[in-house]
Amino acid sequence: MCPFGGRLVSGDPSASIFSTAKMVAHALLVEGADGLTLVDTGLGLDDVRDPARRLGRGFVLAARPQLGEAHTAVRQVEALGFDRRDVRRVVLTHLDVDHAGGLPDFPEADVHVYQVEHDAAMARATRNERERYRPCHFSHGPRWSLHAPGGDRWYGLESVRAVGDDVVIVPTVGHTRGHSAIAVRAPAGSSVEWLVHCGDAYFFHAEISDEPWCPPALALFQSTLAVDDRARRVNAGRLADLRRSHPELALFSAHCPRDYERMRAATSA
Numbered sequence: 001m002c003p004f005g006g007r008l009v010s011g012d013p014s015a016s017i018f019s020t021a022k023m024v025a026h027a028l029l030v031e032g033a034d035g036l037t038l039v040d041t042g043l044g045l046d047d048v049r050d051p052a053r054r055l056g057r058g059f060v061l062a063a064r065p066q067l068g069e070a071h072t073a074v075r076q077v078e079a080l081g082f083d084r085r086d087v088r089r090v091v092l093t094h095l096d097v098d099h100a101g102g103l104p105d106f107p108e109a110d111v112h113v114y115q116v117e118h119d120a121a122m123a124r125a126t127r128n129e130r131e132r133y134r135p136c137h138f139s140h141g142p143r144w145s146l147h148a149p150g151g152d153r154w155y156g157l158e159s160v161r162a163v164g165d166d167v168v169i170v171p172t173v174g175h176t177r178g179h180s181a182i183a184v185r186a187p188a189g190s191s192v193e194w195l196v197h198c199g200d201a202y203f204f205h206a207e208i209s210d211e212p213w214c215p216p217a218l219a220l221f222q223s224t225l226a227v228d229d230r231a232r233r234v235n236a237g238r239l240a241d242l243r244r245s246h247p248e249l250a251l252f253s254a255h256c257p258r259d260y261e262r263m264r265a266a267t268s269a
């Protein structure tokens, strides 16, 4: 995505405020003995073909997504030599357009999500939620696997096991009512134990650093979009604490290009 705002969004001090910034939509593809698991889907094929209708003009104008089939998860899965049916399950941080838009491309997958988030996306109770959740992404009838609140604890946080012990839904609400981080156990021999897809719990890598900071336009955007901004800030603080006290966790944001490059280098090494 290429929103306007330059350094006010990217944090790059050399960028003009009239330039565009770059934000990624980070998905994880996990290869296991029983098929593939996709964590978040990004935008889907129908979204890139008909963006105004599928995503809404507000999202298209604000986020300015690069619309190409090659960017979609399904085309990237195929480019790796898999079939879309090899994706047996999709686990979602939340159901905003830029995270769940690709769901229709994987109609046979089990779709794991925190129940609270599913219910919010179906109810679309507020104007904010009517904008962010698009019925066209769910009208094909996903095979929902809904996870109720209350479960084991994971590193001291409330959690819900999604698929066995290797994929854990960790509610980090605020951005949306049921927003969650998704922790995936790292392969044996990795330098870390868990990859933690933090979705939109924070947007900029430095937000969970020892000296938390976020570019001002990005900070305003997050506060405006949050259904509960206080809860969002509390949960971002919890993620910062986790990062500080547990170097065996690799946390990353859905949209931070710096996090994306760091994770890409680490996982392709």
Ligand SMILES: [Zn+2]
Pocket (backbone or CB within 6 Å): 096, 098, 099, 200, 254, 255
């Ligand atoms: Zn997002």
